[in-house]
Structure formats: C-alpha cells, structure tokens
Amino acid sequence: MPRPPQSDSVDDQSHQILDVILHLMRDLRRCYDRRARDMGLTLSRAKALTTLARNEGITQTRLAADLAIEAPTLKRQIDALVADGFIRREPTQDDARKNALFLTDRGRDAAIVEFTMRLRRDLLEGIPRQDLDQVMRVLDQITCNIHELDRT
Amino acid sequence: MPRPPQSDSVDDQSHQILDVILHLMRDLRRCYDRRARDMGLTLSRAKALTTLARNEGITQTRLAADLAIEAPTLKRQIDALVADGFIRREPTQDDARKNALFLTDRGRDAAIVEFTMRLRRDLLEGIPRQDLDQVMRVLDQITCNIHELDRT
DNA sequence: GCAATCTTCTTAGCTGGCTAATGAACCAGC
DNA sequence: GCTGGTTCATTAGCCAGCTAAGAAGATTGC
Numbered sequence: 001m002p003r004p005p006q007s008d009s010v011d012d013q014s015h016q017i018l019d020v021i022l023h024l025m026r027d028l029r030r031c032y033d034r035r036a037r038d039m040g041l042t043l044s045r046a047k048a049l050t051t052l053a054r055n056e057g058i059t060q061t062r063l064a065a066d067l068a069i070e071a072p073t074l075k076r077q078i079d080a081l082v083a084d085g086f087i088r089r090e091p092t093q094d095d096a097r098k099n100a101l102f103l104t105d106r107g108r109d110a111a112i113v114e115f116t117m118r119l120r121r122d123l124l125e126g127i128p129r130q131d132l133d134q135v136m137r138v139l140d141q142i143t144c145n146i147h148e149l150d151r152t
Numbered sequence: 153m154p155r156p157p158q159s160d161s162v163d164d165q166s167h168q169i170l171d172v173i174l175h176l177m178r179d180l181r182r183c184y185d186r187r188a189r190d191m192g193l194t195l196s197r198a199k200a201l202t203t204l205a206r207n208e209g210i211t212q213t214r215l216a217a218d219l220a221i222e223a224p225t226l227k228r229q230i231d232a233l234v235a236d237g238f239i240r241r242e243p244t245q246d247d248a249r250k251n252a253l254f255l256t257d258r259g260r261d262a263a264i265v266e267f268t269m270r271l272r273r274d275l276l277e278g279i280p281r282q283d284l285d286q287v288m289r290v291l292d293q294i295t296c297n298i299h300e301l302d303r304t
Numbered sequence: 305g306c307a308a309t310c311t312t313c314t315t316a317g318c319t320g321g322c323t324a325a326t327g328a329a330c331c332a333g334c
Numbered sequence: 335g336c337t338g339g340t341t342c343a344t345t346a347g348c349c350a351g352c353t354a355a356g357a358a359g360a361t362t363g364c
Binding site for chain 3: 029033042043044045069070072073076077080095096097098
Binding site for chain 1: 168169170171172173174175176177179180181183186187199220271272274275276277278279283284286287288289290291292293294295297298299301302
C-alpha cells in the first residue's frame with residue numbers, strides 16, 4: 001500500500017507507543033501485586049492506603065477524587081481494605097450519608113510505604129532524571145490530546 | 153518532613169510517572185471505547201481483530217501470543233467477536249483441539265482500521281517523532297527493569 | 305499399543321476499571 | 335415547613351486483565 005513514508009513511520013511509531021503503554025501498565029500491576037501479595041495488598045489498594053494516609057478522615061467521594069477513580073471502583077477496594085483490617089469506616093456526625101475513613105494500626109504499618117518506594121526506585125533504576133521529565137511531558141501531551149478529543 | 157532534597161524529588165518523579173502511565177492507559181481505553189461503541193468494538197477487541205487480519209487462520213493460542221495476553225482473556229474476546237459477527241472459528245483438520253480464526257466480511261470492513269489509525273494520529277498530534285522515540289526508549293527500559301525484578 | 309506427558313481450549317473465580325440507576329440524606333427556596 | 339434538586343454511598347452489570355485447574359486430543363517413549 002503506497003503511502004507517504006513519513007506518515008507511515010509515524011503510524012508505526014504511534015502503534016508501538018500506545019501498545020507499549022498498555023503493556024507496561026499490565027506488567028507494572030502484575031509485578032507489584034505479586035510482590036505485595038504476602039502483605040495482603042495490591043497496587044490499587046496500596047495506592048488507596050497511602051493516599052488516605054496523607055489525609056485521614058476524608059470521605060469516600062473525596063478519596064475517589066484524590067485517586068482519580070470513580071466512587072464504585074473505590075467502594076470495592078475500601079470493602080476489601082476494611083475486611084483485611086487496614087482501614088475502618090466511621091459515620092460522620094454532621095452528615096449521615098458520609099463515611100470518614102481512618103487507618104487502623106495495621107494500615108499505618110510503615111512497611112507498605114517503604115515497600116512501594118523501594119519498588120518504584122527499582123523500576124526507574126538507571127533512567128536519568130531529565131529523561132523522566134521528558135517522558136512526563138510527552139505523556140501529559142497525549143493526555144491533553146485525549147481530553148481535547150473527548151470534548152468533541 | 154525533612155528529607156534529602158534530591159532523593160525526595162526523584163521519588164516524587166517516579167511517583168508521578170507511574171501514576172501518569174496508569175492513568176493514561178485508562179483514559180486511552182475509555183476514549184477509544186466511547187468512540188468505537190457504535191461500531192460494536194472496544195480497544196481490546198479492535199486490537200484482536202486487526203492483529204488477526206494480519207495473519208488469518210491462526211489458532212487462539214497463537215493469536216494470544218501475538219497480542220501478549222493470556223488464552224482465557226482472549227477466549228472471551230473471541231466469543232464476543234464471534235457473537236457480533238466479526239470473526240468465525242473453524243475446526244482444523246489436522247488437530248481436533250485447535251480452532252482456526254477467520255474474519256467475516258463485517259470483520260474485514262476497512263472502517264475499523266481507518267478509525268484506529270485516525271485516532272492514533274489524533275492522540276499523538278503535535279508530538280515530534282524524536283520525542284516519541286525517546287519515550288519509547290524510557291518505557292522499554294522500565295519494562296526491562298520489571299522483567300529483571302520478576303526474575304528475582 | 306498403551307501410558308505418560310504435553311497442548312489447546314475452556315471454565316471458574318479473582319481484581320480493577322467503567323456507567324447507569326437507586327435510596328437516603330441534605331439543602332435551598334419558596 | 336414542604337418541595338425539588340443535589341450529593342453520598344451503594345448496587346447492578348459491563349469489559350478486560352490475571353491465575354489455577356480441568357477435559358479432550360495429540361505426541362512421545364517404552
């Protein structure tokens with residue numbers, strides 16, 4: 001199929017990069033989950049836990065916003081974290097609809113944060129700071145393009 | 153919280169980039185799915201379809217390998233694609249366990265490929281080729297780091 | 305030629321993302 | 335103070351990834 005060579009190579013590149021991102025996400029999640037399993041956590045739940053740790057007492061809606069996920073998605077994670085004894089729900093006084101979320105002693109265990117930080121360091125080992133900055137800029141640009149398209 | 157500034161910034165950077173990748177993946181999938189819905193497709197199913205189109209007649213195991221997903225994951229997508237009339241399974245003569253996969257006329261509809269290519273172009277609009285190359289290198293490096301860790 | 309092993313596909317069940325819709329509580333305005 | 339809209343949490347149901355395990359067919363090796 002005869003097409004302009006430049007357009008062709010750009011398409012190949014875009015094909016690869018989107019696939020690479022999708023694939024990397026899966027590898028990342030699997031890597032984290034496998035290593036965190038004996039702590040009783042997953043990547044998503046650990047993220048919920050550490051985000052809550054920075055702001056205890058907030059509601060589910062607020063935590064969902066901080067995590068940039070939807071309320072029903074968070075709800076199931078909270079159920080699991082409560083069942084496993086990492087956090088607890090507590091009805092608020094001012095508003096009977098709201099639950100305030102707090103860490104339990106187990107949830108406050110520093111090993112989780114250390115584990116996450118160490119893994120992140122391992123994953124980014126050997127990548128110069130400026131390269132990460134550059135990647136961040138490009139990924140942000142793609143994200144902006146998506147939001148731009150969504151507005152159409 | 154007083155910590156060494158350099159270590160702090162590196163951690164912040166890594167924190168951000170992994171989150172950005174996870175988030176970008178979700179946006180990408182949602183963007184594609186929303187726009188492809190009236191064609192009866194999703195990002196994953198379209199990918200399966202276009203990958204099969206490049207190599208019709210292969211088995212499920214082989215297609216799963218090409219897509220880098222597991223057989224049970226692919227099986228459900230094939231079920232859906234068959235139900236929607238995009239592809240068909242055909243028992244092979246040489247091996248009663250295998251199914252050969254073929255596109256139907258609907259599956260061969262060029263609109264799908266065009267749609268996917270156009271969306272990819274839109275997503276990467278305004279990003280220089282060399283930046284994409286750079287991002288690919290860094291993402292590959294992270295992927296390598298993950299596989300390295302998995303081997304431990 | 306039969307037993308053991310390997311392959312292919314399937315089933316079952318987990319996680320985590322989403323939307324749509326519901327119920328209960330809150331709030332604003334009349 | 336009631337009515338109507340809004341917000342919070344939940345339920346239900348979809349898609350897509352995974353692992354573990356099973357059934358049926360093929361292959362290998364003795």
